[in-house]
Structure formats: structure tokens, C-alpha cells
Amino acid sequence: MKSLEVSRLAYAYPDGTQALFGVDLVIERGERVALLGPNGAGKTTLVMHLNGILTPGHGTVAVAGTPVRKDTLKQVRQRVGLVFQDPDDQLFMPTVRDDVAFGPANMGVRGEELERRVKDALERVGMLEAIDRPPHHLSFGQRRRVAVATVLAMEPEILVLDEPSSNLDPAARRELAEILRSLDVTLLMVTHDLPYALELCERSLILSDGVIAADGPTRELLADAELLARHRLELPYGFAIPAPGA
Amino acid sequence: MGTHHQLYRPGDSVVHRLPPQCKLVAVFAFAIVVVATPRERMWAFGLYAVLLGVVAALARVPLPYILRRLVIEVPFVLFAFLIPVIGLGERTTVLGVSLSVPGLWAAWNILAKATLGVVASILLAATTEPRTLLLGAQRLRVPTLLVQIAMFMLRYMDVIVDEMRRMRVARESRGFEARNVRHIPVVARSAGALFIRSYERGERVHLAMLSRGYTGQLPVLQEMSASARQWLVAAALPAAAAAVLGIAL
Numbered sequence: 001m002k003s004l005e006v007s008r009l010a011y012a013y014p015d016g017t018q019a020l021f022g023v024d025l026v027i028e029r030g031e032r033v034a035l036l037g038p039n040g041a042g043k044t045t046l047v048m049h050l051n052g053i054l055t056p057g058h059g060t061v062a063v064a065g066t067p068v069r070k071d072t073l074k075q076v077r078q079r080v081g082l083v084f085q086d087p088d089d090q091l092f093m094p095t096v097r098d099d100v101a102f103g104p105a106n107m108g109v110r111g112e113e114l115e116r117r118v119k120d121a122l123e124r125v126g127m128l129e130a131i132d133r134p135p136h137h138l139s140f141g142q143r144r145r146v147a148v149a150t151v152l153a154m155e156p157e158i159l160v161l162d163e164p165s166s167n168l169d170p171a172a173r174r175e176l177a178e179i180l181r182s183l184d185v186t187l188l189m190v191t192h193d194l195p196y197a198l199e200l201c202e203r204s205l206i207l208s209d210g211v212i213a214a215d216g217p218t219r220e221l222l223a224d225a226e227l228l229a230r231h232r233l234e235l236p237y238g239f240a241i242p243a244p245g246a
Numbered sequence: 247m248g249t250h251h252q253l254y255r256p257g258d259s260v261v262h263r264l265p266p267q268c269k270l271v272a273v274f275a276f277a278i279v280v281v282a283t284p285r286e287r288m289w290a291f292g293l294y295a296v297l298l299g300v301v302a303a304l305a306r307v308p309l310p311y312i313l314r315r316l317v318i319e320v321p322f323v324l325f326a327f328l329i330p331v332i333g334l335g336e337r338t339t340v341l342g343v344s345l346s347v348p349g350l351w352a353a354w355n356i357l358a359k360a361t362l363g364v365v366a367s368i369l370l371a372a373t374t375e376p377r378t379l380l381l382g383a384q385r386l387r388v389p390t391l392l393v394q395i396a397m398f399m400l401r402y403m404d405v406i407v408d409e410m411r412r413m414r415v416a417r418e419s420r421g422f423e424a425r426n427v428r429h430i431p432v433v434a435r436s437a438g439a440l441f442i443r444s445y446e447r448g449e450r451v452h453l454a455m456l457s458r459g460y461t462g463q464l465p466v467l468q469e470m471s472a473s474a475r476q477w478l479v480a481a482a483l484p485a486a487a488a489a490v491l492g493i494a495l
Contacts, residue, residue: 051457074459082457088405089450094377094397098467105467106459114467136404154458 001029002065003158003186004050009059010210011045019045021210022059027158029064032180032187034197034218037207038232043162043190046207050160050188051080064157078107081151085162087143091135096127096146099135103154121153122146125179141172145179158186165193194222194235206231253315253371260479261305261373265472266382268480269374273366275484279491280362285355287494291362297486298365305373315368322360326353376400381470394464398451406444413440 004027011020019042027033037043048054049061052068061068063079084090093099100118109117122128125145135143144164151159164180165173177199180187191197197204197218204221206214208231214221221227223243228234235241256262261269276294283290302312333349374382377400384393413436424433452460 048453053453053456077457077459080457082454084450084454084457086450088402089447090454092398092401092451092455094380094401101467102455102460102465103458105465106461134401136401150458 003027003029003031003063004188005060005062006046006049007060009046009049009056009061011049011054011057013045019210020049023207023210023212025205025212025215027186027188029157029186030184031203032201033189034201034204035188035190035207036192036194036197036204036221036231036233037190038192041207041231042210043207047082047160047162047190050158051077051082074107078103078154079157081154081156081159083144083147083151083159083161083164085166087135087140087147090147090150091143094134095131096122096133096135096138097131099146100150100153103150107154117153117155121149124152124183125149126175139172141168141175144168144172144176148176148179152183152185156185158188159183160188160190162190163193164189165191165196192233194228194233195239198222198241206233208232253368254375255307255311255372257306257373259305259373261301261369264373264480265385265470265476266374266378267385267470268382268472268476269370270379270382270386272480272483273370275481276366276487277363279484279487280359283359283491283494285351285358288354288358290490290494291358293490294362294487295365297483297490298362298369301369301483305369307369307372311372312365312368315372316361316364319360319364323357326356326360329353329356378470381468384466385470390463397464398448402444402447405447406440409443410436410440 004025006023006025009020009023010018012018023042023046035043035046045054049056049068050063052061052070052073055070056068063076066072066075066079068076091099093102097118100121101114104114104117118131119128122131125148127142127145127149130138130142130146135146138146148159148161161180164176168176173196177196180189180200187201189197189201201218203216204214204218205212206221206227213231214227219241220243222235223241225234280291280294283294302309329352330345330349331343333346333352335349336347337344338347338350339345371379377397380393380397380400383396384390417432417436422429422432424430
């Protein structure tokens with residue numbers, strides 16, 4: 001079963017700037033995949049297509065077999081859980097409870113079922129005790145975890161995270177990794193934090209200049225310094241990954 | 247953090263426990279009664295003040311707190327003081343200054359009515375959490391768009407104030423300090439930048455809302471219904487004021 005299938009996706013912004021030049025990718029259910037690429041490679045543009053915020057200029061996107069179209073937007077948005085980079089953009093309701101309830105409530109979930117989903121989602125990210133607090137009183141790491149809970153409550157087919165490790169201190173970064181690893185859900189992680197990709201994802205894709213330039217086991221891709229350099233990616237100072245089998 | 251929540255004083259009084267929609271209606275009705283009172287009936291305004299004093303005592307809101315909050319009224323007070331000076335008509339002399347009599351009445355009218363209205367609002371804000379106030383407004387069928395705008399203002403006030411503070415720090419760490427009028431353009435440009443940043447954030451928030459199935463309506467997550475008894479309790483203030491008005495007319 002394919003969680004996500006993107007084929008020959010191309011997109012140009014209204015001002016004419018071409019951002020994607022035919023992206024092909026398939027993610028199987030239960031996989032954890034990192035989408036790597038330098039700034040400006042088109043990562044965010046690609047993500048915006050996954051739940052129909054942007055409409056493809058050419059090509060198709062399908063989530064769990066459902067093509068992303070105007071008439072399927074509702075189902076698609078339920079199945080693709082997008083976690084934005086800045087949790088302040090994602091958490092817009094007055095309390096954590098209302099925020100986590102927002103998605104499922106829009107899908108028509110009410111009453112006890114809604115309460116169960118909210119508590120369950122917060123439990124999974126270890127933030128249940130913050131349920132009645134306003135989001136802006138939480139630390140940055142806590143806000144990011146609540147942001148993950150807001151989409152978990154929608155019980156998505158695939159979780160898409162935009163730069164999940166950005167602005168986190170080392171402990172918050174590790175805590176988030178533990179949470180993400182514990183989730184039983186397909187995961188697409190957009191990042192240029194290469195060690196984080198290695199830690200969490202078996203498989204990686206490199207998006208460069210609007211096309212998928214490489215697709216393979218994360219360890220193999222990151223061991224290929226030449227490949228990384230070609231796409232403006234590099235491991236942080238002091239890091240080295242031995243080539244598999246070497 | 248939480249600068250805008252200073253208006254609210256957590257508590258568990260009769261006034262605190264009333265549903266927000268009851269309090270909103272009560273304050274609104276009270277304000278209408280006050281405005282409808284002829285300005286010559288000075289004693290009526292005194293009685294209104296006593297009524298508000300009773301509410302404040304019930305809500306355990308101390309007088310100094312109310313006085314501090316009244317500072318917001320100062321610009322209007324200054325304006326009110328100007329009227330008798332520049333007013334026309336019959337004149338009288340107070341402490342050697344020639345003042346217009348109709349102007350004095352107009353100033354009194356503005357001052358008395360505005361102060362009573364502001365104090366009533368302060369009491370409302372002091373006893374009702376901003377968030378529930380909005381739920382009350384929603385319950386009273388205030389257009390949902392207005393409620394949503396107010397809700398986002400509440401949520402993002404801190405974020406924007408924080409951004410403003412960072413911009414000020416950035417200006418000052420490069421040696422800028424707003425000391426006189428010639429520095430206003432610099433501050434104004436920062437305000438413009440802040441506006442654009444906030445606008446862009448608004449767009450991102452909208453995307454985040456769409457991603458979670460937003461269709462223009464915020465889901466009603468909390469039903470806040472008021473019992474007949476609670477409505478009666480809340481009606482006590484405007485009813486008492488209306489009785490005073492009945493005698494005054």
C-alpha cells in the first residue's frame with residue numbers, strides 16, 4: 001500500500017519562477033523518509049502540494065490512492081498531517097486543547113470521541129499535562145510537540161514535518177526524535193539536518209533544483225560526500241559516515 | 247509574557263462565575279441607561295457609581311486597581327477639559343478663568359458618562375477571562391469574523407510584542423536610540439517592517455488552518471449556556487440603574 005505517490009509533478013509560481021521540474025516519488029505505508037535539499041531546492045513547494053494547498057501545474061499527487069483534487073481536498077487534508085516549521089504558525093487557538101481539537105472538529109468529530117482524540121494525541125507527544133494552557137506559555141520544544149499532536153489528532157495516513165529539528169536545543173531535539181520514532185505512522189521529514197535524517201529515517205531523497213536527484217538508504221547517501229557536495233549539502237564539522245561495507 | 251492578560255484578575259466570586267454572555271449584555275445595558283440619563287441629574291450618576299462600587303465589592307476588585315486602569319481615559323479627560331475653555335455662550339469665572347457654562351455641562355456629561363462606562367468595562371475585563379469573553383460574544387451571535395479577528399489578536403499579541411522587542415534590541419545594538427522627533431522615521435520604518443512580518447505570519451497561519459480542514463467557520467468547542475437564574479443575577483445591575491433612571495426622568 002502506497003501512502004504517497006507523486007508523479008511528474010511540476011510547478012511554477014504565478015510570477016513565472018519554476019520551482020519543481022517533474023518530481024517522482026513513492027512512499028510505502030510505514031516508511032520513514034527524509035527529504036533532503038538545500039534552501040531553495042523546492043522542498044516547501046513540494047510539501048504544499050501534498051495536501052492541496054498548491055495545485056500542480058503538471059503531474060499528479062495521490063495520498064493512499066486518493067488523487068489530490070479540488071473535490072477530494074477534505075479527505076486529503078485529513079490524511080496528510082502537515083507540521084509547519086514555526087509552531088507559532090501552527091498553534092493559533094487560545095488553548096492547547098482547542099488547538100488539538102481544531103482539526104478533528106473540522107472533520108465533524110464531536111463530544112467524547114473528540115475528547116478521546118485530543119487526549120490520545122497529547123499523550124503520544126507527552127504533553128497531556130499542558131492541555132489547558134495557552135500555547136504561548138509553553139517552551140519552544142513543547143510547542144513543537146503540541147504542533148505534532150494537532151495533526152496526530154486527525155489520525156493521518158502520513159505525517160509531513162517541515163524542518164522538525166530547527167531551533168530546538170539538544171535535549172528537545174532528542175525528545176522529539178524519541179517521540180517521532182515511537183509513532184506508528186508513515187513519516188516524511190523535510191530537512192537539511194543530515195544527522196537527524198540519519199537518526200530517524202532509513203531512506204532519504206535529495207531534492208535539488210526541482211527534481212529528485214537521489215533516492216536511497218540514508219546511510220549510503222550521506223556517505224557519498226561527492227553527491228552531497230553536488231547538491232549543496234554537507235555533514236556538520238566533525239561528522240563522518242563510513243561508506244557501507246567499508 | 248502574557249502582558250495582555252493583566253486586565254483579568256482570577257477569582258471565584260459571584261461575578262466571576264457568571265457566564266460571559268450575561269455579563270456582556272449587563273454591561274451593555276448599563277451603559278445605555280447611563281447614556282440616556284439627563285446630564286443635569288447629578289445625583290443619578292452618583293447612584294450609578296455606587297452600583298458599580300457594589301459590583302466591585304462583590305467581585306473583590308480593589309479600588310486602586312480600578313483607578314490604575316482608568317488611566318486609559320486620560321486623553322478623553324483632557325479633551326473634556328478643553329470644551330469649557332473654548333466653548334461659546336454664557337460665561338462664568340472659576341478661579342479667575344473665564345469658562346463657558348454650556349461647555350462646562352458638556353464636559354461634565356462626557357466625563358461622567360465615559361467614566362461610568364469605562365469602570366463597568368474594567369469590571370467586566372477583571373472578572374472574565376479574555377478567551378471566555380470571546381466565547382460569550384460568539385454565543386451572542388456577534389459576527390464570527392469579528393470574534394475570530396479578536397481571538398487571533400489575543401493569541402498573537404505576545405508574538406508580535408516579542409518581535410517588536412527584538413527589532414528594538416537590533417536597532418539599539420547598532421547604536422540607535424530614539425531620542426527626539428528626527429528619529430521618528432526610523433521607528434516608523436520598523437513599524438512598517440513589523441506590519442509586513444505580521445501580514446506574512448497571517449498568511450502562514452491561514453495555510454496551517456487550511457491544512458487542518460478550516461472552511462471559514464471555527465468549530466464550536468465549548469457550549470456555554472446560561473441558566474435563567476444567571477441571567478437574573480446579571481440583570482440586577484442594569485435593572486437597578488434603570489430604576490434610578492426612572493426616578494431621574
